[in-house]
Amino acid sequence: MPVEAPPGDAPVGEMESEGASEVVTPGLERQAERAKARQGFLLGLPTIIYLFIFFIIPLGFVVAYSFATRTRSGRTELRDFNLDAYARLGDDIIMTVAWRSLWMSVVTTIICLILAYPLAYFISTRTPAVRNMMLVGVMIPFWSNFLIRTYAWRVLLDSDGLVTQAFEAIGLGDGRILFTSNAVILGLVYGYLPFMVLPLYAAIERIDWSLVEGARDLYASGWAAFRRVVWPLSRPGVIAGSMLVFVPSFGAYVTPAILGGNKEGLLGSYIVLQFLSARNGPVGSAVSVVVLAVMLISTLIYFRSGGKNL
Amino acid sequence: MGKWMRMFAILGILGIVAAGCGGDDEEAAGGFKQCEAGETDGDLAFFNWSEYMDPDLITAFQDEFGVTVTEDFYPSNEEMFAKIAPGGTGFDLIVPSDYMISILIEEELIQPVQAAAVPNRANIAEKFSDPPFDPGNTYTSPYQWGTTGIGIDLGVTGTDIPHSWSLLFDADVAEQYGLDGRISLLDDPRETMGAALKYLGYSLNSTSADELAEAEAVIADAVSRVAAFDSDQYSELVVAGETIVGHGYSGNFLWDFEEGESEYTYFVPDEGGTVWVDGMAVLAEAPHPCTAFAFTNFLLDAQNGAQLTNYNWYASPNGAAEEFIDQEVLDNPIIYPTAEAMKRLEFIEDTGEFEIEYTDALTRARG
Numbered sequence: 001m002p003v004e005a006p007p008g009d010a011p012v013g014e015m016e017s018e019g020a021s022e023v024v025t026p027g028l029e030r031q032a033e034r035a036k037a038r039q040g041f042l043l044g045l046p047t048i049i050y051l052f053i054f055f056i057i058p059l060g061f062v063v064a065y066s067f068a069t070r071t072r073s074g075r076t077e078l079r080d081f082n083l084d085a086y087a088r089l090g091d092d093i094i095m096t097v098a099w100r101s102l103w104m105s106v107v108t109t110i111i112c113l114i115l116a117y118p119l120a121y122f123i124s125t126r127t128p129a130v131r132n133m134m135l136v137g138v139m140i141p142f143w144s145n146f147l148i149r150t151y152a153w154r155v156l157l158d159s160d161g162l163v164t165q166a167f168e169a170i171g172l173g174d175g176r177i178l179f180t181s182n183a184v185i186l187g188l189v190y191g192y193l194p195f196m197v198l199p200l201y202a203a204i205e206r207i208d209w210s211l212v213e214g215a216r217d218l219y220a221s222g223w224a225a226f227r228r229v230v231w232p233l234s235r236p237g238v239i240a241g242s243m244l245v246f247v248p249s250f251g252a253y254v255t256p257a258i259l260g261g262n263k264e265g266l267l268g269s270y271i272v273l274q275f276l277s278a279r280n281g282p283v284g285s286a287v288s289v290v291v292l293a294v295m296l297i298s299t300l301i302y303f304r305s306g307g308k309n310l
Numbered sequence: 311m312g313k314w315m316r317m318f319a320i321l322g323i324l325g326i327v328a329a330g331c332g333g334d335d336e337e338a339a340g341g342f343k344q345c346e347a348g349e350t351d352g353d354l355a356f357f358n359w360s361e362y363m364d365p366d367l368i369t370a371f372q373d374e375f376g377v378t379v380t381e382d383f384y385p386s387n388e389e390m391f392a393k394i395a396p397g398g399t400g401f402d403l404i405v406p407s408d409y410m411i412s413i414l415i416e417e418e419l420i421q422p423v424q425a426a427a428v429p430n431r432a433n434i435a436e437k438f439s440d441p442p443f444d445p446g447n448t449y450t451s452p453y454q455w456g457t458t459g460i461g462i463d464l465g466v467t468g469t470d471i472p473h474s475w476s477l478l479f480d481a482d483v484a485e486q487y488g489l490d491g492r493i494s495l496l497d498d499p500r501e502t503m504g505a506a507l508k509y510l511g512y513s514l515n516s517t518s519a520d521e522l523a524e525a526e527a528v529i530a531d532a533v534s535r536v537a538a539f540d541s542d543q544y545s546e547l548v549v550a551g552e553t554i555v556g557h558g559y560s561g562n563f564l565w566d567f568e569e570g571e572s573e574y575t576y577f578v579p580d581e582g583g584t585v586w587v588d589g590m591a592v593l594a595e596a597p598h599p600c601t602a603f604a605f606t607n608f609l610l611d612a613q614n615g616a617q618l619t620n621y622n623w624y625a626s627p628n629g630a631a632e633e634f635i636d637q638e639v640l641d642n643p644i645i646y647p648t649a650e651a652m653k654r655l656e657f658i659e660d661t662g663e664f665e666i667e668y669t670d671a672l673t674r675a676r677g
Binding site for chain 1: 386388389391392393395413417491494497499533536537538539540550551552663665666669670672673674676677
């Protein structure tokens, strides 16, 4: 997960605006600049076409569907555009699911942060060789498919599972965890932890440790040095990691379906349910649009609050 | 930079997309492609229920006809319908149940069977030759039939249990047998709402909003005791000891009970339950209809039909297959219910415009 874009990777849009800027330049220079801009556009063209066909058009469909009419047989027809689906968003059931998604993803994010921060701190203070090995270690889970790993948790968490037995052995509650919201949170934390570790590592690794030294020279305690120096400097990583964990857990589908028993769904499962089982395209689309909006707003907050410094 | 260039690119893309969409209409005018017996026209894309097909039969078909069969799975009729209805899936053959067959015919999503290409339809037993959901089997050829009921681990509950849907829905019964959090229900609107309707003593084809609301309340009350809504793994969950009682289909339970170490049983509750017939249907837009009919014919062969029943332990609608079916299967009242038991069973019927109320009710109930 690349957190910091290398300078050569500047988005096409920026190059374009560079070329389009109305600076009065002599003819030749101007031509050269235009050629450069065109080059940038052509290089980006495959990606632009890809995004247009597989992202913009489908997104347009989702938005259009959310205003469409659902026939009595459950078909979605693009006519008589209306706000019925959005009126349904206030329904008790959707509010319940939305709140559940929100608190589950917030809890997941907090747990990930608590687990990942010390780890990232530890990794980034090792020698480069050890560091790289540990980073590979963090990424090893990605070598196998997420679905398979989630099913593996099902085996670990069931009544005879290792985790359940271990919990019982140390007297931490009895009975299984599988098919409860704890199982879902556990699955989410497991799945998204690397997304928290990597940006935190990137942020902490870049900290200039002489600043910490300076703080200690000025009689700051270890805790104060952390609170006043390390923590503020690592904040971009905290924000980036939290975004990367919060956004996908908010729309999670696979984990609640497999570990939560397909009931008490999160918004992701609710959307799938609307499309595949309830055959209610407009409501499914309206919920998707709202989820998109929430994620967009979170991303904007992230950029506003120093994400730019990453 | 040049605006014209951007415009040009966008127009070009729109053109490509429009051309791609337009291509679909080609065949609509000319009716369906005609096939001969044994003719194949490419690889088969088969969309079937999970755990419903003997892999050896697929291998045998591939070897005999020199085509590849790709099988994909769905857990409920509604999900299958939602996936094929928008079109463009590339599937050739599907296996919908009775009421869904009526809906698919009405929505013109499946094409009539070309009887000449499926000579083995002569093997279909008489009582399956003229079903109410598809008179004269015009659009479908029956695949298998079975019942929906309750599978239970008697090793946990003891043998003295009520043969009733209350095992799934009643709080006191759950308390008495320790079923709290150990129940699974099908993730299927008609089956699950239908079970609740039967529990309340109503028809599972009720079109009364009040009766359905009562059934919805039953499910909503049960959700806190339910471990999972599951249409794929309900029998595995019982055998693994993860659940004690499950709502599901006869054959799958029997199949997995063989593996288990406890004592299990399956029954249709005394209040009554579902009997169903699944049929093989070729999609109207199937890219390879001839291979699909050839495969239909292959499965309707007497020996192949018997092999399918001996494998999945669902009853065969293939009359000629009977002599090849294992005696132990034919004698099993769970697979072939007695005439008396059949009286308590009901087919799910297409309720027309009320259909969507079932899906909405289940969606609301599970919260």
